[in-house]
Amino acid sequence: MKTKIFSIAALGLAMLSLASCGENFLEVSSKTEGTTGNFYSSEAAASRALIGCYDGWQRTVSNGPTFAFHYLAELLSDECFGGTGNNDARNSAVVDRFDMGEDNSQQDLHNTLWTSYYAAIYRCNELLQRVEGLSWSSEEAQGTLIGEARAMRGILYFDLVRIFENIPLLTVPSTENIAQAPVDDVYAVIFDDLKYAAQNIPANAYPKEASASNDGRITCYAAKAFLARAYLFYTGVYGKEPAGVTKSEVLQGLEDIIASGEYELIPLYKNLWYCASTTWEGSDATGWKEVSTYAGEDNKENILTMKFNYTSDYNGNAGGNNAIQMFSIRGGTFKAPYGQGWGGATVPSNFVNSFPSLDQRREASVIDLAAEGIEATEAYQKAILDQREYTGYFNKKYTARSGFHQNENGTWTLTHYWDGLMAGDFQISQPIGYTLMRYADVLLMAAELGSPNAQAYLSAVHSRAYATENADGSVNTPKIVISPTKENIMEERRLEFAFEGIRYWDLLRQGVNVAAQAIVASGENVLNGGNEGVVSFKAENITSKRGFQQIPLTQIQLSNGVLKQNQGW
Secondary structure, three states: OOOOOOOOOHHHHHOOOOOOOOHHHOOOOOOOOOOOOOOOOOHHHHHHHHHHHHHHHHHHHHHHOHHHHHHHHHHHOOOOOOOOEEEOHHHHHHHHHHHHHOOOOOOOHHHHHHHHHHHHHHHHHHHHHHHOOOOOOOOOHHHHHHHHHHHHEEEEEEEEHHHHHHOOOOOOOOOOOOOOHHHHHHHHHHHHHHHHHHHHHHOOOOOOOOOOHHHHOOOOOHHHHHHHHHHHHHHHHHHHOOOOOHHHHHHHEEEEEEEEOOOOOOOHHHOOOOOOOOOEEEOOOOOOEEEEEEOOOOOEEEEEOOOOOOOOOOOOOOOOOOOHHHHHOOOOOOOOOEEEEEEEEOOOHHOOOOOOOOOOHHHHHHHOOOOOOOOOOHHHHHHHHHHHOOOOOEEEEOOOOOEEEOOOOOOOOOOHHHHHHHOOOOOOOOOOEEEEEEHHHHHHHHHHHHOOOOOHHHHHHHHHHEEEEEOOOOEEEOOOOOOOOOOHHHHHHHHHHHEEEEHHHHHHHHOOOOOOHHHHHHHHHEEEEOOOHHHHHHHHHHHHHOOOOOOOHHHHHOOOOOOOOOOOO
C-alpha cells in the first residue's frame, strides 16, 4: 500500500459541503448534507463546492501555519527581521537567516503550510474533475465557475513553487505518493490555469461597482494580473521564456485591465490602509470617536483581496487571519488603532530611512513607536524586555487593530478586539484581509514589460506617493515624470509595495545574488531583551539554497523518501 504524502489533511477536507466561512458570498444553506459520491449533481451544488475551494484557500492562513505565505515572504526579504519574543523558539531566525544553525531542531517549519496548500488544491481538483458532466445554465456560468477554481489552483501552486520550487504536481483529486515535478511542468499548469480564467471568466462577472458581489471573488482581471506576476517571476528566476504564454499576451492582459475602467489609484496612499488613515479622538471623560478616511478593502484600487472573518474558534472553525498577530506590536495594546501581537517582522531602520523625505508611503507603511509616543511609555519600556530584534518600527499596513469601547457602566476601554466588535479571540479572529493585487502593481508590471505608456504608468504611481491633502479635503498631486528604466521601476516597487509580501520575490527574480546582497545590507544593531545586539546575514546561506525554503521533514518521512530535501538544507 502506498504511503500517503499529505497526511490526513486532504482526505479530511474532501467533503466540501462541510466548509464554513463567514464572508458574504461564502454563506451556504446546508453545511452537513452530501458526500463526494452524491454531491456534484447540479450547477448549484458545484457553486457550493466552489465556496469550499475558497474556504480551503483561506485556510492556508487561518489554519495557523507559523509562517503563512505573506508573513514568510516578509521575513525572507530585506524589509523585515524575524523578531518575536526574546525567549521564543528561534524558528523565525532560521527563516530570516536561511540558517539551520540558528536552531537545528526546526526541520518541520512549514508542515502546516504545506498540508493546508495541498488540501486546498485537492478541493479545486475534485471540483474540476466532477463538473465535467454537469448541465450548465449558460457558457458564462460554466466559464466563471471553472475559471475561478482554476485560477485559485494556479495561485496556490504559484505560492508553493515560489516557496519550495521542487514540489509534487497533482491535477486530479489524489493523495498518491509521487515525486517532485520538474519546475517547468508546475509553471505550465499555473500559466494554463490563469490563462483559462482570464479568457473564460466574463469581464462583467463581479463588477467593481457592485462591491458586495465582488467580495473576494477572482475576476478575469485578477487572473490576468497574476499571469503577469507569474510570468515576470519565471522569466527572472529561470532566464528563459515559458512555454504556453508570451510576453505580448501577458502585457495585453495588463493593458486590458487598465483600459477596462474598473480600477484606479486611490488619490491618497494612506487611505489604502486602515491604521494609516484612522485616529481616535476624545478622552475617557468625554468619550472617544473613530475618525477615518479608510477606503476599505473593496476600494477601486484593490483587484483581489483574500478575505477573513472574526468568527474563528478553537473547535475547528477557522476563518481569521492568524498571521496578523505575528506582525503586530508585542506586549499589549498601547494606543489606538494598533492592537496586540507577537512582535514578529520588526522593520530595519535603514529600510525606513530609505524613503525619500516627502514620500507619503513611509508614514503610511511604518509604525514609528518613538514618533507615536508609544516607545517612551513605562508600559512599553517593560514590553521591550520581552522583544527580540527590536528596532522601534513595525508594519502599519498589516497589524492588529484596537479601538475604544464604552462599557455598560459608561467607562471607556481600549480594546484589542477589531473595530470594537468585542467578538472572537484576538489571537485567531482577525478579519483583516490580504490585498493580493493592486492596480498600482498592474501599472508597474505593464511599465516593466515595455508598454508604450510605460512612462505615464510609472509616473502616475510615483506622483501619487507625494500627494497631500489640502485644508478643504481636496488632494494635491504633483506631476512628477519618471523615466521607465528597470532600475526606476524596481525602486518604485520597493517603496510602493513595502510589507505587502512582494519585495522578496522581486529580489529573487533579479537573481539570488541580488537578493542575498540586499538582505545582507539590511543587517544592523537591535535590542534583544533590552540588550544591544547585531542582526547579520551570510550571503552564502541564501545563495546555497537558491533562495528557496526547506521541504518539511514530516512530508519527506511520510513519502518514505520519495520527496527529496531542497539544495542547501
